[in-house]
Amino acid sequence: MESNVPSSGVNRRTLLSTLAVLPIPGLLRTTPALGQDAGSHLASWNDGPAKQAIIDFVRATTDQTNPKFVPAEDRIATFDQDGTLWVEHPMYTQVIYCLERVPAVVAQKPELKNREPFKTVMSGNREAMAKLSLRDLEEILFATLTGMAVDVFDAEAKKWIETAKHPRWKRLYTELTYQPMLEVLQYLRDNGFRTYIVTGGGQDFVRVYAQQVYGIPPEQVVGTASGTKFGYDKDGKPFLTKDPKLLLNDNNAGKPEGIHLEIGRRPRAAFGNSTGDRQMLEYTGAGDGARLMMLVLHDDNQREYAYGPAQGLPDTKVGAFTEALYDEAKKDGWTVISMKNDWKRIFAFD
């Protein structure tokens, strides 16, 4: 249950300034293990306001003597995936998966071959494919995923994610997770937080690898979800099939709606990187007590990508960090993580 008296923006700001002036040596005395934890946990973070905000939040919420203490059952942290936990350029990984499944779908339904957007995908022209609209991509998603038995989908997606490689690094997509964020996940879990993924990506897709890659079990993955249909095979054995009915579009306003549907508690901490995460961070920040809202800014063209268009970074279709989002972050006391300045390394293999 949510409290009916969440704090105002003023309280959030008060909280953040309070955290900033906390007597840290005193805290270290009451919770010595935490200080050590933070040091060893956040090894890929440079010292700075982003790292400090995470440490201060964890210390305050886990210290029973602190007025910002949060009971264990209420320690919920939600993370966007694409662009927040792993690389989202040049395209969302799941979109690539769906595009690569198109030939198999067309083989089964030849009437799609000369119909857009399938024709463009079959042409193999990457530049034309990059220009497909969101509606085109949705049509492809439904065509490639609908009507499959859930178990078959799981097995196929698992096989793909274990072999498919990113064009730039020639590495598995699952290796392109951000090491500093994996450290935050572990640091939060070691301090009693349950970590959730709340993604615009497909819930079933992310659940296939989330345990292995992020240490996040399937029941803690909230994502865009189609319905399923319960039925029986010819031997009377029950099974679930993926259904074309969209139940939850877990982007923008859909993120807090999905959190309410599948978690039923307001998060204490939320991490994102684009306008699609705005409402999740707003919803998190509107609760009372200790809250942590963070946005990853992709400003490192050398080690990853630079896009935004906040601070004059180039605008791309994927992962829009707009000036308006940047302004809201400043106004509401959300912490912006600069990949360039805050992260010692981006990937485990760096």
Add this chain to the structure above:
Amino acid sequence: MESNVPSSGVNRRTLLSTLAVLPIPGLLRTTPALGQDAGSHLASWNDGPAKQAIIDFVRATTDQTNPKFVPAEDRIATFDQDGTLWVEHPMYTQVIYCLERVPAVVAQKPELKNREPFKTVMSGNREAMAKLSLRDLEEILFATLTGMAVDVFDAEAKKWIETAKHPRWKRLYTELTYQPMLEVLQYLRDNGFRTYIVTGGGQDFVRVYAQQVYGIPPEQVVGTASGTKFGYDKDGKPFLTKDPKLLLNDNNAGKPEGIHLEIGRRPRAAFGNSTGDRQMLEYTGAGDGARLMMLVLHDDNQREYAYGPAQGLPDTKVGAFTEALYDEAKKDGWTVISMKNDWKRIFAFD
């Protein structure tokens, strides 16, 4: 992820006969604490096949030397609520809640006063109200719940559940939980299982009291769910409102579909009491390895109610335990719990 090679019905039967002949003294030697646990945990159960099935299942799944061992992360048990965890007669508690809210709704929307089914509800004629169709009840549900802020709904439902009393026992509905089932919940949790409610009742409604009454946190309540709508109040503060769009009808086939949506794993154990739970038990049983499926039979007219119509019990609108369900239970090795014979007491206050 589910395995793609679940066992057949034959394997389930094999499993159950295997469990029945397990050398229990040997098990007690390897896991002595469990034997003691079961004794103290299931204090309100008479010795018999139902109690034994629960103990055998827990021993097998938690004993690392047993081929039926289940790793902790996969220990998921799902429970229907109405008629399985608490009294569902003469009406589902949430239906009573909605009926009692009708006057307040009609006060706000006077045009409903002379329209059915609201007219019948306003008449106060309990007999006529009991005859309302499912469609009538749905219309009332939507009219009474839609458009409310989620926080307001939570606060109102909480207030109601803390004061409303059952007409027969003159006790709070939350006191009318079955003590033997509360013991099963605790016994499973103490052995590393996560216990979920999977209810045809409203997800938001049950989440209001599930922690306090069953020890089940909101994120482990799956139920019939309408959508919500994210928006802002006049001060710009974000909040969620209940939306009339039904996302999940968590009855019958909707139960395995809801389990897939919100848990993403097949349960190891499932408990129900009516045809609305059939597909959940079938889905649970279709997985491989150790599985436990149980049905509560209401055959105790003295201490609770007797209805069915299995074994010649009277047919009622609420909680149909049909002959066909009874036959399926026998055929598939599901265990039927007789309230009359298996439970020493029904309620904590007995």
